[in-house]
Amino acid sequence: MTLHPSIAAVRVPVRAALSRLSEGDVVAVACSGGADSLALASAAVFEGHKLAQRIVGVTVDHGLQPGSAEQADRVVAQLAAMGVDETLTARVEVANASGLGPEAAAREARYAVLEEVAERLGARAVLLGHTLDDQAxxxxxxxxxxxxxxxxxxxxxxxxxxxxxxxxVRRDDTITACQVEGLGFWDDPHNHDPGYTRVRVRDRVLPVLEAELGPGIAEALARTADQLREDTLLLDELTGEALARARRPGGLDISTLRLEQPALRHRAIHRTALEAGVPASELTRGHVLDVDKLVVGWRGQRWVDLPGHRRALRREGLLVVEPA
Structure with a gap:
């Protein structure tokens, strides 16, 4: 019997990921009960058991919605029915005082508990169910x-x-894979709440782009991400070399730094500010360009104020970032 194309679309990349591991390895699969993570878990069981790997289904209950504990129990039952070797449920507290939005705070708490679970299980990998649509x-x-x-x-x-x-993998394929396999997936109400920016992008912005510019927008955005990721890795390496050339006790040598190409100089300033304690979420390009003027456009400025109670200034030929 021919394998359904959507099931194949999910299994092929899962097989590729698991084939990089060894026989007997423990693999954890994070599963919320949505179509993406259920399709992922099913494929991991099918492909992982062929490789003699131990598949553990992990459900994280954020406690953000009424009935979340019951939903977690349903997911555990589904995972057990599909044949995972072990199930595990973790309840996390999403801190309101973290300064993050609810979605980001939940994500931070989820990754923290999944890392802890992986350490306790000795898992070689934790699989996440993000799709091409999520990437776009x-x-x-x-x-x-x-x-x-x-x-x-x-x-x-x-x-x-x-x-x-x-x-x-497209989200349509994970949904179809679940339907073909008879897996009843959970449709999280948060996925349809227009109060979340991501939901508006999913339900309004991407459909408009597809309608006005033609199909294939999501794939094009994902390809762009892949290309930029390669570029960023190279630029990060070159930035490290630029910083190594400019570092001196107490700061960065301005005469050396000013000879670097702007792309590397700006990245070096950005990384130096982060290392000095400037919060990444508050450091803008405007801040970086203002600091850059201390290097290539100095007209006697005393310093540049930065987030996190830090400031950048020139001192004895060095660029210094220090507590304000």
Whole structure:
């Protein structure tokens, strides 16, 4: 019997991800009960067991909605029915005092608990169910922030113990795969709440782009993310070399730094500010350009105020970032 195309679309990248691991390895799959993560879990069981790997289904209950504990129980039952070797439920507290929005705070708490779970299980990988559609939404959101190539490179296919094998798979395929396999997936009400910017991008912005500019917008955005990720890796390496040339005890040598190309000089300033304690979420390109004027456009400015109670200034031929 021919395998359904949507099931194949999910299984092929999961097989590729798991084949990089070894026989007997533990693989955790984060599963919310949505179509993306259920399709991922099903594929991980099918492909992982062929490789003699141990598949653990992990459900994280954020406690943000009424009935979240019952939903977590339903997911555990689904995971057990599809044949995972072990199930695990973790309840997290989403801190309101973190300074993040509810979505970002929940994500931060989720990754923290998944890292802890991976350490306790000795898992070689934690699989996440983000799809190509999620990647396209992330790139568009990065574009609206105007914070350069780093924000446009989207989600990384893997980082630390985490892997996202479905970043090249459309959401339609994960939904269809679940339907073909008879997996009843949960449709999170938050996914339809227009109060979230990501939901508006998903339900309003991307459909308009597809209608007005033609099909393939999501794929094009995902390709852009891949290309920018490669460029950013190279620029990060070159920035490290530029910083090594300019570093002196107490700061960066201005005469050396000013010879660097603007792209590297700006990145070196940005990285130096972060290392000095400037909050990444508050450091803007405007701040970086103001500091750059201390290097290439100095007219006697005393200093540049930066977020996090820091300031940049010239001192004895050095660029210094210090507490204000």
């Amino acid at each position: 939404e992330t790139v568009l959101l990065g574009l609206t922030r105007g914070s350069g190539g780093r924000s446009l490179q989207g989600m990384r296919p893997d980082f630390g113990v985490f892997a996202r094998p479905l970043l090249g």
